[in-house]
Amino acid sequence: MFRLAHISDVHLGPLPAVTYRELASKRVIGYVNWQRSRRRFLHEGVIGAIVSGLQAAGADHLAVTGDLVNLALDGEIELARLWLEALGLPENISVVPGNHDAYVPGAFDKICRAWGPYMAGDDCEPPSDRRAFPYLRVRGQVALIGVSTARATAPFMANGFFREEQAQRLGRVLDETSRRGLCRVVMIHHPPVRGAVPQHKRLLGIGLFQRVMRNHGAELILHGHSHLPSLYWVRGQGKQIPVVGVAAAGQAPGSSKPAAQYNLVEISGEPGAWHMRLERHGLKSGSALPVELAALDLTPSRAAAARS
Template sequence: MFRLAHISDIHLSPLPALTLRELISKRITGYINWRSNRKGSMTGGTLDVLVDDMKAQSPDHIAVTGDLVNLALDEELETAQRWLKTLGDPANVSVVPGNHDAYVPGALKKTRRYWQPWMLGDAQASANNPVEFPYLRVRGDVALIGVSSARATAPFMATGDIRERQARKLGEILDETGRSGLFRVIMIHHPPVRGAAPSHKRLLGIGLFQRTVRQHGGELVLHGHTHLATRYEIDGPGWKIPVICVPSASQSFGGNHKPPAAFNLFSIEKTNIGWSCHMLERGVVDDQMTIRTIREQELAVGAIMAPVEN
């Protein structure tokens, strides 16, 4: 059995001091949003308690689906690098960037450099190559596929995108790992589902993403961005693929209208008729930052095969 933990939208705090030059950009709107909406509701204390509980579940791997920072300042990216080192060995933690990690032009290039060890696919790491998306990491029977939807956008916009080159490579990886009989987990920041995010925060290329997985397959999609605990389904080649989001990992209890911090733990196991995937949700349940199990469920994943006869 392989145990995969999922957290997202870390939004590490506190926000560093900004220079006037840094504020003369889209960052001014983000700074105002942080001061008015997030400063008191997204806290490092909540994040620390959640991560401690997550580690106590002994996951084999941790998936982090973006927005580790707020304005993609150099100091923030360095802080996130240090935080990732405390989260786990790069071989056991996989990261994809979010829109806040690519907040202004040029930021995503720096993000890739600072967080490179946690974003390298197996082939890239062995060849000491730069970060490329999508990337592939294979751990046991599980294929972890990192897709980047992060891009710099105009003020008051938080859209992401996936384009033909990345979708084509994603299809190739899905085919390769499908032929190898692996459980394929796609990690992306923006939800690849219509209506899951408002228009100014949506993923551009939802149709392209869904056509890719409908043709090439997959077992599970993990995303962040909305700060909500949601479950959708999209079509695979003959089966439905669960699309799961998790609340922000630093959202305090009662901080605003968003649900408090939580993480998901997926227990994945190959059976004689396909795959078993048990999903456990744990999160903050009161203002004392108590962590408890919120719900458990079995996910229907992958194709159902004929039973093997004895």
């Protein structure tokens, strides 16, 4: 059995000192939002509790589906690098970037340099640009496939982008890992389903992504961005693929969104007969550490029977 943990939307804080020059961009809007509300509900103590829960769970691998930072300030990017290094070795943690990690032009290149070992495929150099995605890591019988939807956007927008070039590369990776008999887990920041988030936050290229899934298949999709513990299904090659979201890892209780959570997916079985069980663990009022909140069977035939 392979145990895969999943967190997203860490939004490490507090913000470092910000200069007027750094605010002369889209960052000024994010800075105001942070001061007004985000700093009250996204803070280090909550993330520390989630990390303690993850360490106690003893997962084989950790998937982090984006938004480690808030405004992509140089100080934040460096803080996130140090946080990742304290969390574990690059071979045990797979990261994909989120929209906040690429908040302004130039930020994407900086996170590639800073977090590259956590976003590199097996036997590959750390990424230097978007052409390095998707990357592939194989752990046991599991293929971890990291997709990037992160790109700087206009003020008040938080869209993701999935374009034809990456779609072609993803299709080839999915075919290769299928031939090897691996359980294919796709990691992506923006939810690749319609209606999961408001229009100004949606993924541009949902139809293209779902076409890749229909043509090439996968066993599981993990995402962030919505700050919600969601479960959707998209069509794959003759079966339904679970699309799993998670509450923000830095979210304190008391907000309109669920308090911080992490997912734990247990993967067992064999090619053509994979079994997946999802546990959601999170903070509840009065709990210092995460507790189990729900358990779901993600094996398509069993999940369908449970819903009927």
